[in-house]
Amino acid sequence: MNVNDKAYKEKVYELVRQIPVGHVMTYGQIATILGEGYTPRTVGYVMHAAETENVPWQRVINSQGKCSTGRLTIPMNLQQQMLEQEGVEFNAKGKCDLNKFVWWPEGSEPEELHPSLFS
DNA sequence: AACTTGACGAGGG
């Protein structure tokens, strides 16, 4: 199972497609939930191609609650703007409250998977 | 094959 396998990528996309409007998930969170073979970096790698996969890619941000699209082909601030349009709030420094906007799939346990991340 | 660069993350200063 490597990052180029169709099935490997699909698992990421399927999960991302489940994120409700107005909510987000982090790369590390996705990697933890998918488990075996997935790491934050590989999730990020898979996501760079998400634009063409009918996936709400804007709902995936980093563990600091910020958008990591600075040096991409994606226009600056586009991701944040799209999220704000869905109701996700960001402070002046471009950071959102993960406690409030992160979404957890049915069955996962936030406290256990993501200890003291939200401060 | 060596080295650099990421849509990353945690810990320390």
Add this chain to the structure above:
DNA sequence: CCCCTCGCCAAGT
């Protein structure tokens, strides 16, 4: 809160 280091894993050069 910012910055740096390290661990991580795959791609590009």
